[in-house]
Amino acid sequence: AQTVTQSQPEMSVQEAETVTLSCTYDTSESDYYLFWYKQPPSRQMILVIRQEAYKQQNATENRFSVNFQKAAKSFSLKISDSQLGDAAMYFCAYTGDKIIFGKGTRLHILP
């Protein structure tokens, strides 16, 4: 069965610094997609970034980038130049035969 593990329940980073959130997953499928979603306090979940498993190139969206290591089944999210508005729960998600979300990492931004 597929699983998604986010091993960091909470993290803190100083404003303007860089932080990396980790995500590992387990699957026997070869064709799947990985996502990072952001859920601000009391607000809707929104997409941060997505990665197709068949692509070797790591996805990038402005200050957000991923380090996708398919063989290691690792999909970490790097946030550069952290801003106060980045404070939120971040969920790693796997979609293939099943849709599975990790338990999330709460990110605090320190001013």
Place this chain on the structure above:
Amino acid sequence: DTGVSQDPRHKITKRGQNVTFRCDPISEHNRLYWYRQTLGQGPEFLTYFQNEAQLEKSRLLSDRFSAERPKGSFSTLEIQRTEQGDSAMYLCASSLGGGQSHTQYFGPGTRLTVL
């Protein structure tokens, strides 16, 4: 673009009562998903629709739960004979396209409290 909407936003009910939630997806989206999220956890997949067809149901979706999407537009999720363990946030999401590659757009959720 009005986004995904859900109604009601909050529901308090007594154990044993039936409740129904509604989700209105983004208008051109043909896929609609339901999730349950408890405090401190990520969303747990419940079911999804491709247009009006319900294509998959999680084992989490007991026989007290039923979902419909008549005419492939809005969807309803009904919980019969609610239990305290049903207390959670129920999230709806929609996506465009027929594959799992497409980004899901989430609604604000319906928070259910069962007393």
